[in-house]
Amino acid sequence: MNAVATLPLSSPHLLTSNAQWDAFPEVKTHQRAEDAKPTLYSFWRSSCSWRVRIVLELKELDYDYVAVNLIQGEHRNSDFLELNPQGFVPVFVDGDVVLSESLAIMEYLEENHPARTPLLPENVHERAKIRSLCHLIASNMQPLSTYRVMHLATGDTSKYAAWASHWIHRGFEALEKELQKCSGRYSFGNELTLLDAVLAPQVFRARLFKVDVDEYPTIAAIDGRLNELAAFRRSHPSRQPDTPEDAHEAVKRDILHDL
Secondary structure, X not given: OOOOOOOOOOOOEEEEOHHHOOOOHHHHOOOOOOOOOOEEEEOOOOHHHHHHHHHHHHOOOOOEEEEOOOOOXXXXXXXXXXXXXXXXXXXXXXXXXXXXOHHHHHHHHHHHOOOOOOOOOOOHHHHHHHHHHHHHHHOOOHHHHOHHHHHHHHOOHHHHHHHHHHHHHHHXXXXXXXXXXXXXXXXXXXXXXXXXXXXXXXXXXXXHOOOOHHHOHHHHHHHHHHOOOHHHHHOOHHHOOOOOOOHHHHHHHHHHHOO
């Protein structure tokens, strides 16, 4: 794809990986002009990347988007591995700052832009609770339904969905109880927080594995309200620059090869 001018946040600038790397040395070397946009390396269906996209949208921050096709193995290219030796998305490049791990990126954005839709409360105890619940999802649920874990745990593709569903249910059972105590309109009270940016992608992922989210009414209700918000809709996997035309079928076809 040819390079295009930087677009506003609602249509992030797409730089394809592979051939475009050498054409954009400022991306490869992490050096940029002071007024340049940060860059998000993302895959349209990656739930971890989606978390970061939600925060970028909520904070109305412009950024460049580099598509890293996990299905085609672009995350194993040597150039990408220079950015993140683990070969995972997302990766966020802001000048000389290179960050992987979605929660670290989200906190970086919060700390650098606290006045733009604050996503953590001032109360230290509430902040700790939100972080705890973020990790319930990001550390204890989502990784167990990735290809690398399912493959090693079962060794049988016919068992992947059952494995993933089991651990998602276990996580949602705990999360539902937690949210019954702390949620309001959103996951933590009536204001959006980082927890909402982690919750929505996990619910989407759960449904891919045919988990009946309606079994968890608090989670389902919050997710429904989040999906009505423009930031969540713009950051949705179906609306990314690298979303394939057959996105609906691609999700079902490729889910077992996700990271």
